[in-house]
Amino acid sequence: MASTGLATDSAVRSMMLSILSNAGMPTQSVVVTIQNLDTPGAIDLSYAKRGDRIQVSVSVPSGDVQWLNSPKPLGAAPTWAASSVWCYVKESS
Numbered sequence: 001m002a003s004t005g006l007a008t009d010s011a012v013r014s015m016m017l018s019i020l021s022n023a024g025m026p027t028q029s030v031v032v033t034i035q036n037l038d039t040p041g042a043i044d045l046s047y048a049k050r051g052d053r054i055q056v057s058v059s060v061p062s063g064d065v066q067w068l069n070s071p072k073p074l075g076a077a078p079t080w081a082a083s084s085v086w087c088y089v090k091e092s093s
Helices: 009-022
Strands: 031-036 053-061 079-087
Antiparallel strands (some): 031 053
16 A cells, blocks of 8 residues: 555554554554655655655554463563565656
8 A cells, every 4th residue: 555655654554553453452552653765854655756665664562462362461572563665656647
């Protein structure tokens, strides 16, 4: 969605929070960060240029993550984080 130029930062954040919520995770403390690695000053995805590398990172407090069927939190780390990077492919106007 973000790589196609059909979304804004807020739409990507909403989508990520929805995915986590649908998986049964609490989302009130989740942090979603969208960053243009090639145009650092870009305010929003709508300002990205074709070929820019877009990174979406998600951080979740470790207390919100549990193994299946385990009453204990997943680990001692304060947060668990994941990132994905891809190229923006929106056609130039």
